[in-house]
Amino acid sequence: MMGEENQLENLQDLTVDSSGSPEEIADQTMSTEADLNSEEFNLASQANNDSPTAASSENGTFTLEPDNAASESEYQAALEELSQEVESLRTQVDDRTNQYVRIAADFDNFRRRAQKEKEELEEKIKCSTITELLPVVDNFERARSHIKPQNDGEMNIHKSYQSVYKQLVDCLKRVGVSPMRSEGKDFDPNLHEAVMREATDEHPEGTVVEELVRGYMLGDRVLRHAMVKVAAAPDPVVTSEESDRGHEDS
Numbered sequence: 001m002m003g004e005e006n007q008l009e010n011l012q013d014l015t016v017d018s019s020g021s022p023e024e025i026a027d028q029t030m031s032t033e034a035d036l037n038s039e040e041f042n043l044a045s046q047a048n049n050d051s052p053t054a055a056s057s058e059n060g061t062f063t064l065e066p067d068n069a070a071s072e073s074e075y076q077a078a079l080e081e082l083s084q085e086v087e088s089l090r091t092q093v094d095d096r097t098n099q100y101v102r103i104a105a106d107f108d109n110f111r112r113r114a115q116k117e118k119e120e121l122e123e124k125i126k127c128s129t130i131t132e133l134l135p136v137v138d139n140f141e142r143a144r145s146h147i148k149p150q151n152d153g154e155m156n157i158h159k160s161y162q163s164v165y166k167q168l169v170d171c172l173k174r175v176g177v178s179p180m181r182s183e184g185k186d187f188d189p190n191l192h193e194a195v196m197r198e199a200t201d202e203h204p205e206g207t208v209v210e211e212l213v214r215g216y217m218l219g220d221r222v223l224r225h226a227m228v229k230v231a232a233a234p235d236p237v238v239t240s241e242e243s244d245r246g247h248e249d250s
Contacts, residue, residue: 123218123221126175126218127218127221127223130172130175130177130216130218130223131223131224133168133172134216134223134224136168137165137168137169137172138213138214140161140162140164140165140168141165141214143161144158144162144165175218176218176219177216177217177218177223178216178217179214179215179216179217180211180214180215180216180217180226182208182211182215182226182228183208183209183210183211183228184203184207184208185207185208186206186207186208187206187207187208187228187230190222191215191222191225191226192208192215192225192226192227192228192230193225193226193227193228194228194229194230195212195227195228195229196212196228196229196230197229197230197231197232198229198230198231198232199231199232199233199234199235200231200232200234201234202231203231204231205231205232205233206230206231207230207231208226208228208229208230208231209228209229209230209231210228210229211226211227211228211229212227212228212229213226213227214226215227
């Protein structure tokens with residue numbers, strides 16, 4: 001704006017003085033026209049500098065700004081390129097996220113499976129160890145039922161090993177071992193092993209009459225099946241009349 005005001009002032013100063021001779025007036029007129037042409041050229045140059053396609057200089061570096069049509073096409077091309085790059089990055093992020101989710105799920109399944117296998121192994125080792133100790137318990141029980149102390153010395157010995165037996169049984173109870181109580185119950189092949197059958201009418205058929213070897217449980221798991229005697233139906237009684245009739249028929 002300041003440049004335009006200065007140029008207007010210069011134009012105002014370019015007036016022809018009519019008080020001189022004709023030659024001076026002609027020279028002055030030609031000088032004024034030359035100055036006007038120079039001022040018009042300067043204005044045109046300044047207008048071109050203000051247009052989008054003009055070259056501009058900043059800090060000694062020249063840059064050429066494109067016109068509106070070229071700028072719009074380049075802007076659209078750059079926008080499309082950036083959109084494609086953003087879409088590619090979004091696809092990569094989705095792939096990495098899905099991969100992370102799958103790895104996390106696989107690791108969680110592995111952790112649960114490993115924990116379950118560990119618990120099963122611990123339970124198996126516990127069952128195996130306790131099963132090896134059960135014959136010792138059986139021997140203590142046989143000794144208690146068969147040995148009859150005759151004097152004070154034998155009674156002291158009997159009480160000593162029975163205290164050891166009680167301590168062993170208490171230890172087994174603390175780890176979850178419990179004996180089966182099979183007598184008087186119905187025979188269950190999941191718990192019992194029938195080694196004998198006894199014909200009797202005192203118990204219903206299939207009832208456990210006697211527990212020969214005690215069975216044990218660890219929680220809900222069978223450590224050892226109980227060996228039992230099972231009641232069977234009594235044999236039919238043959239009367240003398242039926243016997244004689246059979247002889248006559250023969």
